[in-house]
Amino acid sequence: MGHRSSRPRRAPPVVPRRISTVTGQPKHSKGVATFMRTSVPNPVPDLVHDRGSAKRHPHHDAPDTADDFRRLAALPPGPRRDALRARIVEAWLPMADRLAGRFRDRGENTDDLRQVAALGLVKAVDRYDPELGKAFESYAVPTITGEIKRHFRDHMWTLHVPRRVQELRNRVRVACRELSQAGSAHHPAVADIARHTRLSEEEVREGLLALDSFSALSLDAQTAGSENGYSLGDALGSPDPALDTVVDRESVKAGLAALPERERTILYMRFFQDMTQSRIAEQLGISQMHVSRLINRCCERLREQALKEAA
Template sequence: MLAPNPAFAASPAPVAPGGRADRAAADAARNAHAIALLAAARRADPAGRRRLHQRVVVEYLDLAHSIARRYRVRQQDAADLRQVACIGLAKAVERFDSDLGDDLVSFAVPTIAGEIKQYLRDTSWFVRPPRRLQELAIEVPAVREVLEHELGRAPRVAELAEVLHRPLALVAEAVQCHSARQAISLHTPIPGGSDDLTLADSLPYRESEYARTDLALTLERATRTLTSEERRIVRLRFEEQLTQSEIALECGVSQMQVSRLLASILQRLRAALNTDVARA
């Protein structure tokens, strides 16, 4: 970023206190001074041209910072956006041709905004949505800021869509896209939970199909050691979730016998599974 240098600083145009007319006069004086400096730059040698361009950039740093604030989403973006805006301002000053227009601000604003939009589009997305949503999501903060000043409250999505001249559903999707610009660590503590409980602990565990298939085959080999009646008891208990009393009625035996049979079956299955794991 180009830092202000007292040696290059142009004498600022006097800003008279007052209303809109005074501000307009001050802006016109500053613009005329910048145009004169740029005209002199065209006649200067490369070193002199660079110094004169820098003087103009220093005078309009407030413009660059103002545009950067419109596109800021997070506080930590502020310094980067200011730097990108200053780069856009420097490019605008270098490219400005007074033969094609006499208002530097009108030329610089879209150049600075375009530089910021390109930066945000290319570098600030952790998850990239479609390009049209990226571009629309970048426009939303600036429009929201203007509407907040006009309405005295946060604008509704429908009001944003009206100003942006875009479909309501598309603007709503663009607003939601802002969550894709930043990632949250899985080690972040869960709000309201204990300090050692993180977002990772709240994610559901999904066993892969490969792991499920491998487990099913291992169990199938282990159950080959059981009789048909024992396999029936295992199915009733662990697949159909019957209680021991219900299994006893189903098989025509006592609940105590079912309990002993299950204990024996499980002991043999554990031994068979342990043997299978040892072989693997």
């Protein structure tokens, strides 16, 4: 019976299934680390080992990679360094997923949040310097959460809101939740929120207004307190063709009131009843030419008065 080779069998490369529209990174079953690992053409066997054998801190998703980071800093660019870097990223992915879970139920897809967190993890791995003596976790956590917050700030707001107002919104939102959980009130007052956050009442109002700017309302959404399916779209006005004539009517109202009764009657019959000059002349017992002169004289008088008042 022949001897079997003891050389480890290389796993086939994993092909990314689709590209995230948020981060531009491939989406796949094992995250960014799998893509990085399979993108290395010839990973060195002594750098690839079972993740389960790695030493871990008491925290379940904080592996002990201090030695790996020291080796990573000493290795020159190449396949060996790429493989070690991918292994470190994969080892810390559970922590990145946990941090992404803190931002669930905020209007963003969970898979996209994990992709953003993984991107922050890769940045943390690339920027971490073990010679500074700082634990990687204490450096990676703010880097990953900062990347997620930046994603919300840059991509999730329907309206463009200044960063200062976004931060006010976050402080007010957290304060409202904490005050509600403390049982002070279901909807805390502006003064209560101001005391809790040490903000001015004007800043609190600005933050509350920003809470309504995070996402747009659907025009088909039912309005609050509506019992008959009354939607926001039903409250929107439609173009009024007579709106442009309001200013003109108001500008000639005083001049019309000052005209003699016969002239007002002629104008009413001509412009509101669409009567011809001949018919008006017949009803009033005057000539059509006289009706034409009266209409022209009245219109000129009203025009001059309106222009005089506008000046």
